Amino acid sequence: MNRMPLLLIGIFLTFLTSWIGLVATPYFQIGQYKPEVDEITKDSVPPPFSGQADQGSVVYASNGCIYCHSQQVRPSEAGADLARGWGARRTVARDYMYDKVAYFGTMRTGPDLSNIGARQPSVDWHYQHLYQPQVVSPGSIMPPFRFLFEKRRILGQPAIDAVKVLPPDQPEPGYEIVPTQDARALVQYLISLKRSSYPLPEAPEETPSK
Amino acid sequence: MSYTYLFIAGAIAAASVFAILAFYWAAKHGHLQNVESGAKIIFDDGEPIGQATDAFPGHQPGTLTKLRR
Amino acid sequence: MSPAVADLPSKPSLLESISPTSVEPVEDKAERVEIDRAMRGPVLLFFGAAIAWLLIGSLFALLTSLKFNLPDFIADYAPMTFGRVRPAHLNSVIYGWSAQAAVGVGLWLMARLCRVAVRHGGILYAAWALYNFGVLLGVLGILSGAGSSVEYLEFPRWASVVIFAAFALIAIWTVIMFRFRKPGHVYVSQWFILAAFFWFPWLYATANLIIFFLPVQAAVQGPVNWWFGHNVLGLFFTPIGLAAAYYLIPKVIGRPVHSYYLSILGFWSLAFFYSWNGMHHLIGGPFPAWMISASVVASFMMVVPVVTTGINHHFTMKGNFGALRWSPTLRFTVFGAVAYTLASLQGSSMAIRSWNQITHFTHYTIGHAHLGMYGFFTMVMFGSIYYIVPRLVEWEWPSASLIRWHFWLSAVGVAVMFASLSVAGLMQGWALENPDIPFLASTNFTLPFLWMRSVSGIMMTAGHVAFAASFALIMLKAGTRHTRPTLLANPDEAAA
Numbered sequence: 219m220n221r222m223p224l225l226l227i228g229i230f231l232t233f234l235t236s237w238i239g240l241v242a243t244p245y246f247q248i249g250q251y252k253p254e255v256d257e258i259t260k261d262s263v264p265p266p267f268s269g270q271a272d273q274g275s276v277v278y279a280s281n282g283c284i285y286c287h288s289q290q291v292r293p294s295e296a297g298a299d300l301a302r303g304w305g306a307r308r309t310v311a312r313d314y315m316y317d318k319v320a321y322f323g324t325m326r327t328g329p330d331l332s333n334i335g336a337r338q339p340s341v342d343w344h345y346q347h348l349y350q351p352q353v354v355s356p357g358s359i360m361p362p363f364r365f366l367f368e369k370r371r372i373l374g375q376p377a378i379d380a381v382k383v384l385p386p387d388q389p390e391p392g393y394e395i396v397p398t399q400d401a402r403a404l405v406q407y408l409i410s411l412k413r414s415s416y417p418l419p420e421a422p423e424e425t426p427s428k
Numbered sequence: 429m430s431y432t433y434l435f436i437a438g439a440i441a442a443a444s445v446f447a448i449l450a451f452y453w454a455a456k457h458g459h460l461q462n463v464e465s466g467a468k469i470i471f472d473d474g475e476p477i478g479q480a481t482d483a484f485p486g487h488q489p490g491t492l493t494k495l496r497r
Numbered sequence: 498m499s500p501a502v503a504d505l506p507s508k509p510s511l512l513e514s515i516s517p518t519s520v521e522p523v524e525d526k527a528e529r530v531e532i533d534r535a536m537r538g539p540v541l542l543f544f545g546a547a548i549a550w551l552l553i554g555s556l557f558a559l560l561t562s563l564k565f566n567l568p569d570f571i572a573d574y575a576p577m578t579f580g581r582v583r584p585a586h587l588n589s590v591i592y593g594w595s596a597q598a599a600v601g602v603g604l605w606l607m608a609r610l611c612r613v614a615v616r617h618g619g620i621l622y623a624a625w626a627l628y629n630f631g632v633l634l635g636v637l638g639i640l641s642g643a644g645s646s647v648e649y650l651e652f653p654r655w656a657s658v659v660i661f662a663a664f665a666l667i668a669i670w671t672v673i674m675f676r677f678r679k680p681g682h683v684y685v686s687q688w689f690i691l692a693a694f695f696w697f698p699w700l701y702a703t704a705n706l707i708i709f710f711l712p713v714q715a716a717v718q719g720p721v722n723w724w725f726g727h728n729v730l731g732l733f734f735t736p737i738g739l740a741a742a743y744y745l746i747p748k749v750i751g752r753p754v755h756s757y758y759l760s761i762l763g764f765w766s767l768a769f770f771y772s773w774n775g776m777h778h779l780i781g782g783p784f785p786a787w788m789i790s791a792s793v794v795a796s797f798m799m800v801v802p803v804v805t806t807g808i809n810h811h812f813t814m815k816g817n818f819g820a821l822r823w824s825p826t827l828r829f830t831v832f833g834a835v836a837y838t839l840a841s842l843q844g845s846s847m848a849i850r851s852w853n854q855i856t857h858f859t860h861y862t863i864g865h866a867h868l869g870m871y872g873f874f875t876m877v878m879f880g881s882i883y884y885i886v887p888r889l890v891e892w893e894w895p896s897a898s899l900i901r902w903h904f905w906l907s908a909v910g911v912a913v914m915f916a917s918l919s920v921a922g923l924m925q926g927w928a929l930e931n932p933d934i935p936f937l938a939s940t941n942f943t944l945p946f947l948w949m950r951s952v953s954g955i956m957m958t959a960g961h962v963a964f965a966a967s968f969a970l971i972m973l974k975a976g977t978r979h980t981r982p983t984l985l986a987n988p989d990e991a992a993a
Contacts, residue, residue, distance in 0.1 A: 222683070224451075224459055226691075228447075229688075231450075232768040234443070235769075236772035241707065241720070243432060244785070246432050248717060249714045280642035282581055298930050298932045311716035313783060314716045315714055319645065323858075326859070327940055357937045359565060360568060365574065365575040466682045466683075468753050474525050478752070480750060480751055480820065480824070482825065482883075484825055484901075492750055493816040493817055
């Protein structure tokens with residue numbers, strides 16, 4: 219008449235199996251990476267993030283870039299990612315070993331950003347694009363991130379990293395648009411995203427099949 | 429890596445053995461008998477089987493079809 | 498039924514003659530009223546706050562949806578940028594609305610099925626306050642830029658701690674209630690609630706610890722994130738929704754569930770297979786193939802509990818579908834039960850690799866999520882609240898037409914939303930699969946359907962306003978007090 223012990227043990231056990239399988243096991247299997255060091259150049263593969271890029275990943279998180287952009291390149295048998303030029307090979311677990319939090323993403327309203335630093339290495343391009351996405355990329359539905367920039371009166375020389383704003387958003391004469399700390403960090407993060415732009419032993423570069 | 433697979437296999441085996449033992453123990457102690465009676469415990473005198481307990485405000489509940497018993 | 502209830506104790510119990518195994522206390526009607534009175538405060542507070550969060554979440558949802566078509570709309574104010582209002586929407590409706598509705602329904606069902614009133618109910622008031630403080634903190638955190646962008650776990654960690662503490666209190670109090678239950682059988686709904694209240698804290702603690710407090714390498718966060726993200730739906734919201742459906746459907750039509758045995762089979766297969774779901778969100782991702790395969794298999798095996806449950810509810814209802822006309826509770830609950838079957842079968846199909854390749858990363862998944870969390874879970878919660886609140890307030894719902902408006906706006910709204918997002922997602926998915934189609938086209942295909950989604954969102958929000966109005970009016974005891982029929986059971990007692 220009392221089925222409670224069986225019920226409670228069952229509730230615990232069924233869940234424990236998945237905890238062991240999907241939490242504990244990956245911790246041992248893909249949670250213990252050490253960098254590969256190139257024999258000749260002594261460079262670490264993958265390359266670690268700079269401090270500013272690390273801060274940029276926080277800006278990336280706080281403004282929810284992940285809700286439109288993924289950071290994972292699927293192999294050619296699992297999608298057209300490589301054919302779209304989003305990477306030279308699929309991404310593997312080791313590629314994320316330096317991320318504090320990895321933004322794999324589940325939505326592609328915008329393109330994948332795993333290798334955006336290789337595709338768009340220009341800091342100026344990123345500033346422009348964040349400031350006026352529709353002008354830089356006509357037809358895009360990315361929201362503008364003008365709140366990551368400041369309008370400033372030009373005193374003496376214009377700032378080196380002032381945004382080269384295109385019409386129609388240009389500020390009035392005598393003013394310039396400059397990136398805030400957050401924008402600078404974010405763009406540093408973006409241009410350092412070159413996740414599958416280098417070969418790894420476990421993931422050779424692929425030629426995309428069309 | 430082989431350590432990981434051993435761990436998985438061991439965990440699965442242990443869980444299975446434990447589950448079978450628990451099941452056996454439960455069956456032996458009569459936990460699995462008279463299962464269907466459990467369906468009726470939500471009914472009682474005040475709200476017996478065959479009586480509707482909800483309707484739009486101001487409306488009477490419609491008739492229910494007879495139970496096939 | 499005769500309304501004369503005063504001398505009930507002397508009558509032989511109908512139940513006793515059907516089921517000799519049960520030991521029924523005789524004065525069950527009076528007992529029910531007593532238990533309901535003890536639960537009134539905490540349960541109504543959870544419902545009230547849940548409805549407030551539902552409205553807030555709906556506004557965030559509308560804003561999010563409009564921003565797809567109007568990217569410049571309120572774009573220069575950082576807290577209202579797309580990437581913040583979207584998680585604000587998700588977290589207000591998940592933690593604010595859904596979880597609190599689940600707690601309210603779970604507590605009430607537990608008390609009623611255990612036939613005990615809660616002990617030291619004051620703790621539940623504290624838990625309620627703490628919980629809502631946590632959610633408020635979390636949503637404000639997201640809006641101010643402290644969100645983590647880890648899906649379903651966006652709340653900044655300080656808010657997560659508060660939420661965990663509050664939920665642990667609730668769970669402990671539920672278990673205590675269960676400990677002090679009256680002797681007799683335990684109904685399957687209690688299994689679901691007990692399991693859900695045990696699994697959720699475990700899930701939430703594990704995911705938060707591993708991702709934020711003691712961060713592991715980022716690659717492990719992916720599996721843990723989706724183990725949490727899928728299981729919070731499958732092992733918290735789904736069991737609560739099923740607990741309510743397994744109680745309400747038989748109860749409203751006065752007929753025991755078709756097969757109790759099937760419901761038990763459904764419980765165990767859900768517990769075992771659902772817990773292994775989640776990795777199919779990572780197909781093609783940088784993770785070991787065995788994990789993804791395990792989840793694909795488990796996802797597909799979900800057909801077992803889903804079909805079991807679907808068959809069971811169908812045969813319970815069989816012959817009484819006419820009751821959908823006159824019972825608001827049944828209408829919402831059965832809609833939810835049907836949506837559960839559809840959403841789950843769709844989910845199994847979406848785990849198949851070749852199909853996942855098209856639908857993953859698109860609006861199709863968003864459509865699926867709304868079919869599950871809204872079509873199933875939220876609709877069942879609506880049904881439950883329509884059943885529970887009159888019994889707690891001892892007053893009728895003030896207006897039948899408000900309830901009808903609510904039902905049709907929500908039902909049609911979610912259907913249109915599901916349809917438009919599914920079409921949008923498929924077009925987007927097929928476009929993404931073909932590298933000859935420029936990327937931008939894959940987004941632009943979706944735009945007309947996203948307008949449609951916004952329209953459906955407006956309908957649902959209007960439904961929520963009707964619902965909130967009903968709730969406010971019943972709390973104020975507006976309208977005339979009918980003696981029948983939502984309070985069917987005890988018109989005389991209530992008058993005394």
